[in-house]
Amino acid sequence: MFQLLSLFYYFYFSIVGIYIIFLPKVLSSVGYGASEIGIIFAAAPLVRFVLPFLFMRGLTLGATIFKASLFLVVLSVFSFFFSLHHFYALLCSNIAMGVGMSLILPFVETIALHSIGKERYGKSRLFGSVGFIVVALVLVKFLSSAYIALDFLLALTFITSLVAFRVEQLSSKEQIGVTKKSENDISIIKDWQLWLGLVLVQMSFGSFYNFFTIYETDHGISLNMTVYLWSFGVFIEIIMFFFQAKLLYGNLLNIIRFTMLATTLRWFLVFAFATNLPVLFFAQSLHALSFALFHSAAISYLFHLYKNKSLAQQLFSGMGYGLGGLSGAMLSGYIYEYYPSYLFLSSSFIAFAAYVFISLWSKRVKR
Secondary structure (H helix, E strand, O other): OHHHHHHHHHHHHHHHHHHHHHHHHHHHHOOOOHHHHHHHHHHHHHHHHHHHHHHHOOOOOOHHHHHHHHHHHHHHHHHHHHHOOOHHHHHHHHHHHHHHHHHHHHHHHHHHHHHOHHHHHHHHHHHHHHHHHHHHHHHHHHOOOHHHHHHHHHHHHHHHHHHHHHHHHHHHHOOOOOOOOOOOOOOOOOOHHHHHHHHHHHHOOHHHHHHHHHHHHHOOOOHHHHHHHHHHHHHHHHHHHHHOHHHHHOOHHHHHHHHHHHHHHHHHHHHHOOOOHHHHHHHHHOHHHHHHHHHHHHHHHHHHHOOOHHHHHHHHHHHHHHHHHHHHHHHHHHHHHHOHHHHHHHHHHHHHHHHHHHHHHHHHHHO
16 A cells, blocks of 8 residues: 555646646746736635535545546546636636545545554655656656646546555555544634644745745846755655654644744745855755645644544645635735735744644643
């Protein structure tokens, strides 16, 4: 199962790499304006945020819905070839892809935590980071037309679906039991400190994911050096995924709080030393804590906290990467337009606010 899960993460995040790195350029090359591209790419995190609430109303992310989501993703990516030049059709295709992708990953994450445990999870998940880098390095050599990117996207989506289907089959044979119906013991309102903290830490990443390259090049750092900074962060992330197992034996809430403090420091360093390369590389090294270790500790904590484990993973994806990602992108865009020099200072404050709310939750749990 470990090898199969690693293969899934490799291909799944290869899809994410094409989607994030190349698809905006593809849309721009065929004539879409910035506002249209923004609307299209805002649809996916919005869907990721909304979808888990449907499952809180009684739906169950079981084998049937999982298999349907695999088919939906392949079909939606295939429809890109016909909807590429039609805004509303492309928006619908993108929403359908967002629905499928937002169901596939939480389901497999639950299987991974059941079958290989949080201690081995990082060594499997790191292959996702490898896939992200490899597809970026390979596709950039071949991207001579929009349809080449779509060819890669469709091929990798098909392979990912086959591997994911096999993961589900094997989990059923091993009677892992992640697809059984579980009672909904998750209350966002009751546990608001926890969920608000998780949303805020992802919200703080809005400035990084959307404006780090622009921010650094505007401060005189070359584009090549900025790419090296990105690559260094991913490289450190892979190392953390490989060696983090022993850390996850500790108190997961304390680990989450520590990673939030590291994230606060990271954004402050980017704000205060925007042109100091040694400091910037150190700040990027904190990606190991603010992303890799945080992600593993957070999904592991939610896995052990709630009985409805698949819904917990869906909500983490929807609330954190969905609502947090969407609101972070919108807020960072506004701040960079009117107060560009304070972009990462605002992110530092947001990350510290996340630490405060998780600390309040930790005190509540102890009581």
